[in-house]
Amino acid sequence: xxRSGSLDGALLSxxxxxxxxxxxxxxxxxxxxxxxxxxxxxxLDGDQWGMMNETGNYPGQAWLWLYTLWYQVPxxxxxxxxxxxxxxxxxx
Numbered sequence: 001x002x003r004s005g006s007l008d009g010a011l012l013s014x015x016x017x018x019x020x021x022x023x024x025x026x027x028x029x030x031x032x033x034x035x036x037x038x039x040x041x042x043x044l045d046g047d048q049w050g051m052m053n054e055t056g057n058y059p060g061q062a063w064l065w066l067y068t069l070w071y072q073v074p075x076x077x078x079x080x081x082x083x084x085x086x087x088x089x090x091x092x
Contacts, residue, residue, distance in 0.1 A: 066090075 001007040011024040029035060039045050070089055076082040 001010060007028075008025050011028055012019050012021070036045075067086065067090055070076050070086040071082060076085050079085060
């Protein structure tokens, strides 16, 4: 079924033409370590990923440097309201 392309259709929870619930296909893909190992190899794992990372040899979104800078400065780097504080600084 996977080679013919019919596996994704068999895993869909609804038989409607326009289905947007991809929970079962995603759970099927996530069952195992193959895709996780690919992500780790390409430095896209959850603990490696950040706002300034991009895939390939690109430096990231350079226009976000000022916004992300404030997340490194105390008290925003340890505050539970760090997002709100950074937003207030950027709006000011």
